[in-house]
Amino acid sequence: MNKLTTDSTDHALAALRYQTAARDLEHIVRNIAARYIVQQVPLTWRLLHAIEAEALADLGFASRHDAVMLGLFQRPSDLPYPETDEAVDFGTSTALPAVFAFAVSAYEEAARRAAQPSSENAPLKHARAWGD
Numbered sequence: 156m157n158k159l160t161t162d163s164t165d166h167a168l169a170a171l172r173y174q175t176a177a178r179d180l181e182h183i184v185r186n187i188a189a190r191y192i193v194q195q196v197p198l199t200w201r202l203l204h205a206i207e208a209e210a211l212a213d214l215g216f217a218s219r220h221d222a223v224m225l226g227l228f229q230r231p232s233d234l235p236y237p238e239t240d241e242a243v244d245f246g247t248s249t250a251l252p253a254v255f256a257f258a259v260s261a262y263e264e265a266a267r268r269a270a271q272p273s274s275e276n277a278p279l280k281h282a283r284a285w286g287d
Contacts, residue, residue: 173227176220177253180228184210184257192265198258200237207254228253 187206188198196202207230210216217225230252243259245251251259 172220172224176216176224176228179216179219180210180253181257183213183216184254185261188258188261192262198243198262199240200243201240203243203255203258204236204238206258207252210254210257230254 184206187209191198191202191206211225211228234252236255245255245259
């Protein structure tokens with residue numbers, strides 16, 4: 156019974172370590188993507204590869220997680236993607252390498268925010284101490 160408890164504890168700890176590393180990597184990728192989004196640079200295959208390379212080379216990420224964990228986020232070499240200046244299109248695929256998925260998600264969220272009516276265009280209402 157002790158072996159079973161140890162195995163389930165090990166699995167739970169491994170899952171927690173993976174989730175922590177994934178959140179960390181997502182934060183890094185979103186920060187990198189945000190630099191390009193602010194400059195209105197479209198997400199191309201070449202840019203996606205550059206974001207991936209920068210995120211996975213992040214020294215903070217590498218120092219916070221062990222080599223085995225880092226290896227889980229490396230895109231397998233047998234999963235080639237174009238390295239062109241064409242816009243990224245995964246179609247309906249949901250099986251993406253982690254960095255790609257995080258970057259695409261950041262761009263999609265930015266596009267949704269840009270499509271929403273902005274409160275910046277609305278006239279400012281000045282509050283008065285004595286009411287309306």
